[in-house]
Amino acid sequence: MRPEELMPAYEGGPQVSAAARFARAMLGCALRYWPEDSRAWGTAMAAEIDEATNGFDAMWWSLGGLMFFARSVLSSTWAWLKLPAGSSLPGSGAGGVGGPLMPKRSRLFTAVVLAVAAVLLLLPEGREALRTVTASWLEYEMTSSDQRALDKLAARAEKEKDAGTLAFVALSPTPRHDSAHHSQQLERTAAMVERAVALDPSYIWVYGAKNHRHDYYPAQKEWVTRLEMADPDNAVPILIEADAYVEQKFATRYARNYPTEKDFENLGDDPQWTALMGRAYAAPKYDSYLQKHLQLMRAVWDRDPNLPPEIFLEGLWSHTIPDLRLLRTYAKVRLEGAEKAKVSGDFKQAEAVANGVAAFGARMMSSSGTVIEELIGVAISRMADKELAAIYTSEGKIAEAQAATAHSDELERSVRKRIGRDEAGRAERRRGIDREAALVQGCAILGGMSLLAAVVGVLFVELWPNTTRAQRGWWCRAMCFAADYGPSAVLIASGAFLICFRPFQKVLADFRVSSFQLDDEHRLTDAMWSLTFVPEHVLGMDSAVTFWSALTITLSAVVVAMVASGIYRARRVASRA
């Protein structure tokens, strides 16, 4: 019988006090978990407790024993850490140290290497890289965790009476799968918009930017009225009202199908809509509040760089602008009116109408809004210029007609040139950033796979050391190899991942701090989309093509290797013969 096995059985004589019994029980409990290499010493100490003359002495002896136990556990853990995975301390009665296949690197080395990798990834730069790359695998779609982050942000903003952050949260889109709570969400958002404007009236533009034309509810009608009063020169609030009117008019049709071209053409006969559009076209300013939205987004992101990137990207990509199809439809209606005036000989009226349309197009072009708004502005201006040229020709004003045609051509040329130049620059930049994105994703995949291999390898070797030691199969080799080299691969991949992510980090930082250049937005959009290239091939529609291509390449490589090996062996046999 081993001496320590006697300890729990003996509880002292009948005169032993409760304190002494408790002290003995504490030591007995510690003995059950005492490390094997010093358990005999723990047993020796426990055996002495009955020598204590009173309960206090017994407790004091027992406390010393617990300290000794803690020290032994630490010392034993340290010794265990210095052994490779799957090895056990001498005298523990399990497994042993080493083996031909067993890992060579100590547990301490593995733990330190993994800890360094974790520290690298927990640095602010590492967290940003991880957040962004993870979001790219989800195609920057908002999740419920993003919604929680927004809720926290809103609560903090409410507490600090921060109108800007409240406006930002109100403008952020909600997760797509959260349609069940859509109406509740709308109410909460509406309350946030009201609160932001109440705290700082300069955020009244949020009334316009928060424009869900499909959910045009009474509060929004009130908002548009207030916005029109606050920003009377701007065409956009009136266009929001006109959009909502058309939306409601086509509501029954939308329930069955989309409205037809004829429905849009017939809008010209609707006096309420034409009156609204007429006011919008006559307004001296066109501003869809994109710049203000971008400015707000940058300010919030700069203050809270730890927020998930998809919140900002979704916000950036979902900025609402007036219905551009309706803008073109109204331009056509107006120009048809000009044509009729021309045919009836009222050239002055025809010129005034066409010039009004051209002026609206020019305002849209120079509004610093989205690219699509600029392009629609150009299209409207060109339509008006063509009509003007026809009117001037009918009037016999050849020089004016030529000038209108030249202006139209010049407009087209300059826009094509600029867009072509921009697109060429973007395409070149995209090629560069695509390569960098592939490297980032490659490192991320390598790191993730290495971590998985390291965890599986270490767990396997630790849980079944004797099986691993006894086997010589390829899977055993693979497990030992993974346990030995997996952690180092994780560290290398993490370092490379952070280095490769630096260009993207710069793009994100530039977007947060720069002035409101559209170019920064393009750079950000291009960089973020380039990161989705690899995930699309792995998880998206191209995954089947990628899988079969990879399989074909791998099998081809195996076949080539087998043929080469066969030829080599045949030559060796021939040369020996």
Place this chain on the structure above:
Amino acid sequence: MGVRIRLSRQTLAVLEALLVRPGEWHHGYSVSQQTGIPSGTLYPILMRLEKLHWLETEWEAAKTPGRPPRHLYRLTGAAREWARDELREAAARKFWKPAASGAGA
């Protein structure tokens, strides 16, 4: 002994206690009572001395039925001389003061 290690005051006190009756076996509790060193400090010292082969240990047969056997300790023959040298030297350096019994001095 050939090997010199840095000895703490507590270790010197334990050596002194073990040298009181060097040929006899000592119990841990009595050494603790003699030196005033708590159990959490005493046993790591005994363990270290045993690892260095300066301490002999033995399990005493249980005197009361059901009671666990007790562990006994005494310095090895070679360690006794070395311990006396160490105690003398430490006393000369005024690093350590011998107890009234003066076993090591």
